[in-house]
Amino acid sequence: MKIVILTGSPHKNGTSNTLVNEFIKGAEENGHVIKRLDIPFLKIHPCIGCESCGMNGPCVFNDDMPDILDAILESDMIVFATPIYYFGFSAQIKSAIDRFYSKNGRIQSKHLKSVFIATAWNNDEVVMSGIKKHIDILIDYLNLDNQGLILAKGYGYPGASSEKYYKEEAYNLGKRV
Ligand SMILES: Cc1cc2nc3c(=O)[nH]c(=O)nc-3n(C[C@H](O)[C@H](O)[C@H](O)COP(=O)(O)O)c2cc1C
Numbered sequence: 001m002k003i004v005i006l007t008g009s010p011h012k013n014g015t016s017n018t019l020v021n022e023f024i025k026g027a028e029e030n031g032h033v034i035k036r037l038d039i040p041f042l043k044i045h046p047c048i049g050c051e052s053c054g055m056n057g058p059c060v061f062n063d064d065m066p067d068i069l070d071a072i073l074e075s076d077m078i079v080f081a082t083p084i085y086y087f088g089f090s091a092q093i094k095s096a097i098d099r100f101y102s103k104n105g106r107i108q109s110k111h112l113k114s115v116f117i118a119t120a121w122n123n124d125e126v127v128m129s130g131i132k133k134h135i136d137i138l139i140d141y142l143n144l145d146n147q148g149l150i151l152a153k154g155y156g157y158p159g160a161s162s163e164k165y166y167k168e169e170a171y172n173l174g175k176r177v
Pocket of ligand 1: 009010011013014015016017082083084085086087088119120121122123127155156157158
């Protein structure tokens with residue numbers, strides 16, 4: 001199947017991208033075709049809520065988002081990967097999610113399979129509680145078919161002691177989807 005991956009970290013060799021690399025390794029071994037979009041390195045204007053798109057039409061901004069939306073609509077699965085910033089998605093990936101607005105209904109009707117990957121410095125009970133709720137609501141609202149979440153707490157920098165465990169989890173998830 002075709003898998004589109006949206007990454008949300010400006011650290012090319014950071015923790016969330018490390019897990020994405022492992023996920024891709026597993027998924028490619030399974031024969032899946034990957035399109036990876038590193039959102040912080042693309043041009044994406046935040047949604048200004050002008051309603052010009054009417055939730056189903058062209059956006060007023062001429063940037064990289066139409067290509068991203070086309071890639072999503074051509075895929076069978078979407079993967080979101082983000083560092084935890086203040087208990088939620090990074091602003092970069094959230095800007096891209098907000099821009100789903102112009103194709104909202106079409107994304108919902110695709111019933112895409114989905115995977116979410118998040119990495120955080122802290123290793124306590126609350127660190128993933130906010131994003132977990134947000135992910136659950138997004139899965140429901142966007143009519144996604146959840147294939148797995150990797151919520152990697154206590155993984156704040158490459159080479160951290162938890163890295164091996166989460167890399168294995170990401171690789172295995174890639175193999176399983
Ligand atoms: C702006 C900012 C906000 C952050 N907020 C949190 C946070 O709320 N909780 C946490 O545990 N770590 C937080 N962190 C740490 C990152 O989530 C953590 O270092 C993560 O592994 C970085 O992922 P990356 O290497 O993929 O960029 C924050 C880091 C930054 C730069």
